[in-house]
Amino acid sequence: MRQAGRSLPEYRAARAGVPMLESCLRPELASEITLQPVRRHRVDAGIFFSDIVIPLRLAGVGVDIVAGRGPVLDAPVRSATDVARLRELSLAPDALQPIRDAVAITVAELGSTPLIGFAGAPFTLAAYLVEGGPSKDHIQARTLMHADPDAWHDLLEWAADVSGAFLRAQLLAGASAGQLFDSWAGSLSRTDYVDSVAWASARVFDDVRDLGAPLVHFGVGTGEILPDLLAAGADVVGVDWRIPLDEAARRVGRVPLQGNIDPALLGAPWPVLEAHVLDVVRRGRAAPAHVLNLGHGVPADTDPEVLTRLVELVHSLPRP
Numbered sequence: 459m460r461q462a463g464r465s466l467p468e469y470r471a472a473r474a475g476v477p478m479l480e481s482c483l484r485p486e487l488a489s490e491i492t493l494q495p496v497r498r499h500r501v502d503a504g505i506f507f508s509d510i511v512i513p514l515r516l517a518g519v520g521v522d523i524v525a526g527r528g529p530v531l532d533a534p535v536r537s538a539t540d541v542a543r544l545r546e547l548s549l550a551p552d553a554l555q556p557i558r559d560a561v562a563i564t565v566a567e568l569g570s571t572p573l574i575g576f577a578g579a580p581f582t583l584a585a586y587l588v589e590g591g592p593s594k595d596h597i598q599a600r601t602l603m604h605a606d607p608d609a610w611h612d613l614l615e616w617a618a619d620v621s622g623a624f625l626r627a628q629l630l631a632g633a634s635a636g637q638l639f640d641s642w643a644g645s646l647s648r649t650d651y652v653d654s655v656a657w658a659s660a661r662v663f664d665d666v667r668d669l670g671a672p673l674v675h676f677g678v679g680t681g682e683i684l685p686d687l688l689a690a691g692a693d694v695v696g697v698d699w700r701i702p703l704d705e706a707a708r709r710v711g712r713v714p715l716q717g718n719i720d721p722a723l724l725g726a727p728w729p730v731l732e733a734h735v736l737d738v739v740r741r742g743r744a745a746p747a748h749v750l751n752l753g754h755g756v757p758a759d760t761d762p763e764v765l766t767r768l769v770e771l772v773h774s775l776p777r778p
């Protein structure tokens with residue numbers, strides 16, 4: 459349950475006075491925040507507390523996370539010249555040390571509970587880099603894709619390499635699985651995804667495949683491209699809340715699925731949420747395996763008791 463920590467008072471206490479990206483780069487703090495929701499909700503795996511823009515920051519890109527808004531760049535990357543300047547930046551071997559340290563501390567504390575590592579997919583990172591911040595339709599990024607295909611290629615290649623290094627560092631330090639978040643891939647036509655984006659996500663998976671960890675590929679609004687997310691090299695396909703898992707299984711074939719509780723229902727009365735969770739579990743049986751989670755992040759105002767109760771409900775169900 460991504461950003462489960464954000465709804466916790468202990469998260470807000472730990473983060474008090476520390477900027478978001480700074481908290482990701484203090485290994486003891488990042489580890490503590492990763493462990494908080496695992497301790498409280500007794501979920502079956504933790505997700506590493508970090509952010510998709512951390513490898514950009516560590517490579518020297520001027521980026522910050524503005525509360526309530528998201529990642530904001532000092533200077534957007536709009537032209538071939540901007541891309542060439544970006545490509546002069548790279549991750550120094552030592553730059554990822556705080557990430558390795560945080561993962562190592564966390565894995566030691568978690569014991570037999572697995573840790574999921576993650577990275578942002580090149581398109582989603584490019585969407586932030588080109589737009590300079592969060593945007594609705596990622597128009598400028600999608601324009602650059604067609605206006606200057608060579609610059610687009612070079613931008614995605616660079617993003618794939620820093621993201622791949624970020625994910626690889628987590629897996630080498632002890633994370634048990636890796637998830638690639640292409641949060642904004644749903645804004646692309648299928649043709650654009652297949653022709654101009656999928657190769658770069660495949661490049662990230664290729665960077666870590668030799669490590670043998672299961673790899674999850676997730677995007678928001680990606681019902682039309684689920685088979686393409688699989689084809690990029692994933693072992694598991696993540697599904698948002700928009701299509702039911704039995705339909706997702708029909709689209710991707712016999713592949714493990716992850717998903718897809720609608721985050722909006724966390725604020726609904728318990729019987730409504732309970733019926734929804736049971737329906738998700740029932741439809742998930744159409745896949746050969748199902749990793750139950752939310753279709754997207756936990757809303758910050760979610761009552762933590764609801765999350766704990768949801769986990770208890772799922773643990774009480776008979777295993778297939």
Ligand SMILES: Cc1c2[nH]c(c1CCC(=O)O)Cc1[nH]c(c(CCC(=O)O)c1C)Cc1[nH]c(c(CCC(=O)O)c1C)Cc1[nH]c(c(C)c1CCC(=O)O)C2
Pocket residue numbers: 459460461462463464473478505506507508509510511523524525526527528529576582639640641678755
């Ligand atoms: C697009 C994206 C980002 N970051 C991430 C994505 C991809 C997943 C997705 O589709 O949501 C991924 C991410 N971000 C974070 C994690 C770590 C795991 C976790 O805490 O759940 C993960 C896996 C921490 C975080 N990343 C962020 C927070 C919230 C910080 C806070 O409010 O305290 C956390 C816990 C901030 C962030 N970072 C980003 C956004 C859009 C925001 C929200 C801005 C806001 O609304 O305040 C970029």
